Amino acid sequence: MRMPSNRFLWQLVLAVAFLVSPLAAATPDWVRQAASATLPSYEPETNAVVLLDDVNIRVVNVGEYVEHYRRVVKILRPEGR
Secondary structure: OOOOOHHHHHHHHHHHHHHHHHHHOOOOHHHHHHHOOOOOOOOOOOOEEEEEEEEEEEEEEOOEEEEEEEEEEEEOOHHHO
């Protein structure tokens, strides 16, 4: 019986990694926490609500900084997309 080539094995490994990677991607806790918050009542024509709008600015060096944005929006109606 012939052994599979290295190229075939690499292709198999990449295919499995490609198929499994979406399963490993989980929703961050901060998104789940914001989404589970109880919403007040809104006007019927409200399309979407911003649940979290967070900006974190970290100074890395003199004249250099990193901005990190986190935002969670709940779509209430199709028009809110």
